[in-house]
């Protein structure tokens with residue numbers, strides 16, 4: 159087939175699916191931009207709080223966590239290297255909540271994006287990856303807005319900015335790759351089996367408590383069965399990495415979590431491949 | 445120069461029947477499959493079977509056919525929305541598709557935002573869309589509503605916006621599937637004019653419609669799709685006529701197949717047999733408009749009928765009673781009937797419109813208010829080779845136009 163024009167090009171995966179994906183996204187950048195803007199507009203049109211919503215979610219969770227895990231559960235935090243005192247729990251949890259919210263919000267959006275956009279999927283052809291991807295981008299905009307609160311918290315609690323903060327983009331890159339793989343798989347699965355989104359809603363809650371969002375979660379402490387499983391969860395080393403880079407001013411120990419990075423690679427590769435191979439079925443399963 | 449659209453032995457199947465659309469259904473169905481109880485309850489349904497055709501550059505190809513024939517499936521394969529199971533689909537050139545109503549809009553966004561998104565979907569950059577924005581809005585006649593969310597649009601407004609975007613993105617190939625049906629008459633005209641302009645500009649257009657007049661007006665060539673096959677292919681006039689004839693035959697069959705004809709089977713009075721003949725007396729199933737028709741009928745009565753009235757009517761495929769001959773008006777008076785008998789009625793110079801007509805024969809009581817026996821069969825077709833007329837009426841009158849007498853305006 160040889161349709162020309164951005165919207166109607168086909169990709170034959172001769173260069174490998176990953177490179178193909180990049181080509182698709184370059185071809186569809188206008189569309190991706192439009193859909194992302196659409197996501198943001200629709201979200202803010204539908205909620206009264208508007209852009210403040212992006213801040214409200216992580217901040218309110220931070221307040222609840224601070225109350226529960228500091229006042230009631232009295233979680234112990236590792237002391238900061240310079241002072242020997244533990245960091246403020248508010249900053250500690252916010253540094254975890256920020257990437258976690260990006261993760262959970264993107265996937266919550268991605269899981270039913272193909273189904274809610276069935277009008278487009280059934281009527282026009284273009285690479286369908288742009289749907290989950292636009293959800294991720296839209297959540298990323300929220301993430302950037304919510305990051306301003308982190309800046310404010312760091313100023314308030316006198317957290318110095320250190321050179322290790324340069325690790326943040328690398329960690330973000332790993333996280334976005336993992337999100338892309340998960341988002342592609344989930345949106346596709348939910349198109350074929352519509353109850354995936356309900357299962358996902360429960361799973362993402364459990365997942366948060368199996369990740370070091372609200373408390374440090376050393377896998378060694380979890381025992382011989384749960385430990386290895388927790389080690390494979392990429393979100394824990396990612397969030398620990400952000401804390402190392404931002405709060406503790408040290409290099410994240412990426413090598414120690416090699417199992418989790420294999421998971422990231424597999425999820426991304428399988429997600430991209432499976433999505434690419436089955437997207438021609440999407441329109442007829444609507 | 446490459447061919448814009450080519451289908452080579454293309455087949456497309458769908459799975460019919462319930463599919464597991466939830467994980468909680470998937471597990472039981474997998475278990476059943478493992479136990480061999482229900483290997484695959486779902487059957488394949490072939491929506492297109494070995495279809496081959498080519499569309500030349502600058503050609504307008506029409507598709508006609510009943511619902512479910514496979515027209516939309518064909519267009520969706522061209523658009524790349526579906527993928528064929530067998531064969532090759534070749535498409536060369538930028539493409540814009542209007543498949544059924546509601547061309548890919550997001551209900552929560554305004555008309556303006558949707559134009560930009562739709563334009564991006566069809567492959568335009570924001571700058572391109574901005575340059576065409578005013579034309580699109582003017583064409584759609586939606587100036588007042590352009591900042592209203594499209595979920596508040598009527599289906600006609602929806603279609604206008606979709607059509608306006610699709611024709612303004614300047615595609616090399618345009619697919620139009622039944623979208624014009626929801627627009628009002630004035631807008632449909634405008635769209636057809638636009639399609640003609642695009643045709644004149646050398647665009648390739650695939651056009652699906654149930655409005656045969658539209659198909660005839662714009663298509664160079666038409667394919668009649670039937671049960672996933674190309675049943676017939678030819679000039680717009682020939683193929684649409686054949687399609688219309690088929691449709692009429694179907695509805696005529698549906699009329700004659702109605703329980704009416706069996707209603708008086710066991711009654712004391714029966715219409716045994718009715719035959720249509722031409723003026724030479726030979727049985728016919730088809731006549732040319734203007735020829736004479738003879739109806740020959742056999743009736744039987746177990747009781748003695750006094751002063752019965754006979755009537756023979758022609759019911760057009762749309763159930764219109766085109767004409768009726770009855771002994772009550774035409775005579776002769778029939779004093780009595782008993783046992784078997786036959787009669788004939790001759791219709792002279794029946795100049796009926798091209799259509800199918802079911803012959804309805806009724807034996808009435810003397811007052812002609814109680815039908816004693818009714819019969820609806822056979823069906824006869826009248827073939828009219830004169831050019832088709834927009835608002836045909838029932839029959840061609842024996843009429844003449846006089847010479848035109850011009851008023852003073854033309855003389856000056």
Ligand SMILES: Nc1ncnc2c1ncn2[C@@H]1O[C@H](COP(=O)(O)OP(=O)(O)O)[C@@H](O)[C@H]1O
Pocket residue numbers: 441442443444458459460491509510511512513514515516517518
């Ligand atoms: N996604 C689908 N799943 C199952 N069957 C389908 C699907 N799409 C179309 N069909 C079937 O394929 C046949 C052809 O449909 P279509 O091409 O839409 O017909 P039409 O000529 O009216 O446009 C129909 O019998 C329809 O039921």
Ligand SMILES: [Mg+2]
Pocket residue numbers: 512515516517621622
């Ligand atoms: Mg159709």
